[in-house]
Amino acid sequence: MKSDFLTHTPFDQPRTFDLEQLRTMYQAVDMAEELVSNAYQLSSRQWQKNPYDIKTLTDLSTDEVADTPYAQLIRYQARKKQSEFSSAKYDYYKICVQDHNILSVSHINQTIQLFPFVLYIITHELIHIVRFSRFLHLFHATEAERLDEERRVHGKTREILAHLNMPSLKPILNFQGWVF
């Protein structure tokens, strides 16, 4: 049933970003990191303490691929090499971008452009990371707490992006189809 899972959407659209789309995505990622850094007054050293990586569909393992959201945030724990102390453990995050779901939306809704859409998605995920790292929200929360956190993070994402003078963001800020 999922034989063409990695290659095509139900609309016979490619499921993964092409090179041009990847370039656009990484530009949006750079901008999102700058915006979130400014909003929370983070230095690059603070990002190093909470490292994250962004992967797109071709690099995701089966359990990192999802049917609905546009990105999935996964937290991994790592231990610093040659250390026996548990305090030397650190978290790192993987933002698993779901190319296929993003492409489906921009295929159905032509007003949704890739750059502002990804900008919103990555800004949103980075805010999650900042809040986890500051213990403003726990990774293993109840479903109700999780939904509450989603509302809060969407609110903060809008607040940060609302300052930008970018007309293509308007349909994104009005977009009703967020599933995270």
Ligand SMILES: [Zn+2]
């Ligand atoms: Zn979220």
